[in-house]
Amino acid sequence: MTSNIVLSEVEYNVVGKRHIRPDGVDKVTGRAQYGADVQLTGLLQGRVLRSPHAHARVISIDTSAAEAHPGVFAVVTAADLPFASLTRDDLGGDYQRLKFASNHVMASDKVLFKGHPVAAVAAESQHVAEEAINLIKVDYEVIPPSMTVRQAMEPDASLLHDDLFTSELGQLSDKPSNVASHMAFEAGDIDEGIKQADVVLEREFETASVHQGYIEPHNSTAFWNTDGQLNIWTSTQGPFVVRTNVADILRHPVSRVKVTPMEIGGGFGGKITAYLEPIAALLSKKSARPVKLLMSRTEVFEASGPAPGTWMKVKLGATSEGKITAADIFLAFEAGAYPGSPVMQGAACALACYDVPNARINGYDVVVNKPKTAAYRAPGSPQAAFAVESVIDEICEQLGVDPVEFRLRNASREGVRRVEGPVFRRIGLVECLEAARNHDHYKMPLNGPNQGRGIAAGFWFNRGFQSAVNISVNPDGTVNLIEGSVDIGGSRASIAQQAAETLGIAYEDVKPTVVDTDSIGYTMVTGGSRTTFATGWAAIEAAEDVKMQMVERAAKIWDTPVEDVEYADGALSHKSDPELRMTFRELARQLLGTGGGITGASNVDPTGEGNGFGVHLVDVEVDPDTGKVTILRYTAVQDAGKAIHPSYVEGQMQGGVVQGIGWALNEEYFFNDQGQMMNSSFLDYRMPTALDLPMIDTVIVEVANPGHPYGVRGVGEVPIVPPLPAIGCAISHAIGNRINRLPANPGAVLEAMG
């Protein structure tokens, strides 16, 4: 039985090979420095006091006892944030945005979720800081919380913000509401599409809030020097985003904020927002000492972004030949305490796998008394896919059409226009469906009672955005590559591989280093499935710049016009004089004596990202007595465009699948009726362990992205999209009833069995 298949069309020298990652030895020996490992002279430890209530007015805060506690060096509250002394007149149109950003970091007038920061302390140790926060007295006036979109959308719902007005298709409404915005996409004629259908199904779905679950808690260390220079060491996917956030919230010049990204212990979209950094900075400013803040696991659950819980309705029409004629979709996503759920992305992803002539998607972004949601791998797409793919599966059942065949009949391909407007360039969904159909998993029948098979497709746009890379040539022919992309899962390797391939030198001759925000040009987050694509692109451009300068130098040394010199396969040669030839290494040795060193530099913002698709197959077995679901076999197929490092592509696929399995089967924020999370530990918020899983088989399909020199498509997001519907459908087939609510934990499955 094959387990990891790569269907390659094009072979390269370095790209596509499974090299050892440059940071590997440090990470298997415990030497790598993560955010919590930072040590500085005079370092203080901080703790944050957080609201015990999901919704309350802050009447007063008395910090005097904490300040007097021995070993305490600083105490801060929202009164120390610049926003406290700014008015609507000072800020104009920026007022609400800054208010939300500042209050999210530390609540001023109201707390909006359990875990919302209200004060913080810096002390000589964690334990002393902990003692001190317990001495802070906060008077609250508790307000009933709005915990779900359904509750929050009621006309008489308890309001989180009295100055939040619905943006109704772009127009501001005049009554405050928990609905931050209503957006819509429409294509074709929905009524006509429904008329053409032979079968029309309408179903309603719900999914719970889930957490990204990175194993490393948030952390931040800050030192605010007396000259105003603010240095921050933190675990983040986006050091430049943190720099912007911190400068914005603290009203400090960007050039005076330096963010050093430490090694990062997972993020999945959840480590982009600045949570602790501004607080650590303020504590440092007050104490004139460096301050480290660490979140506990409970704080991570209660105060850093979950992915939104959702309420969704899908109406789908198809002909008896299995052609989709119409789709009408309603999506309501929890934003958490402040606006900004990924409902727009969910809406744009919902139908992206199919050519749907008539479609309407309405999306609602709704604030609720939960932590502000954050991105989580393909934000919005897994929930939307759960709803749409489940209805498609039911239509296939009703029509008696093979689910892969049905999807092939409707699959998006080059030239198809998406409901929100863009037209697909070359994409690989059809190839993924065919690879799934050809896989022995698909051909192998199930072999027992209470088993079911599910299949589902998934989509993510993939992203471009800005990246910068510098490459300097060393006298021995090796190069140093400087990048701004935090390495969260092997990207030092995949970026170095692209540079080596472009320069025609060995992988081992490229030494990549991730640096702070002072030391490289603007680089967007490691996220959105953009790093290997966009920072890879920057590496290629920087390498091309090196090549050009090497050609110029060779021309100078040979005293010949630049046009006569050629760079190929890591060597320079004279086009007409075969005697004149130098390898990269030979020329590198001469650089310092012939005009100085060479550094290639690039700042890019590539727009040719290739959209990503995956198709997953899963077999499950349901215990008829307990409702417990066991994953028997799992196969993930995905178009990677070109897998620069196949092992890390497989790793992204397998990791995404397993997060999806957790989302589908177990994971959920469980609240009591006061809106307090009841399962904020790894024991109770049960993520999959090694024992819960089989091997996760993979098939990498390579349909080159025409928008990248090596054909790269991002890969990190797609794999979390299909598991929700695939598993839901597999359970549905095993028990003979539909699963329309996640997680499908044993209780829910028993209930669905009736």
Added chain:
Amino acid sequence: MPGLVHVSTTINGNPTDFLCEPRQSLLEVLRDVLGMTGTKEGCNDGNCGACTVMFDGRIVTSCLVLGVEAQGKEISTIEGVASPEGLHPVQQAFLENAALQCGICTPGFIVAAKALLDREPDADEGRIRHWLAGNLCRCTGYDKIVRAVLDAEDKMKA
């Protein structure tokens, strides 16, 4: 500081003395008192395994052991797994099998996997999954970790 306790112990084969507060965990002592930050904290309540160390030959989560309990014991941590000759086969296998993505769980997995292979050099996939069920990894889906441990078995026999 009031009430510091003097503890004599052995860490990675080296006799080590330290002072700690009675309320400090072994994890805190390793990281904050001794500067041995290879052992990681993921939860501080015994549920993630990132802080796994060996304690008198037994595998423990160091966040649930008090620093003072180290008195007279033999502790070994991730920092003691490699030798001057090079990486341990488990470490080498993790590298070659791409068994880490972010790497925060890796020290705990390596200490735990080595403990398994030291006593059961022929552990099969099921046994490995069972043994490592106390270590959470959110990045890899465990597939490549299990393969790395199987590969390490081969390496250790070679």
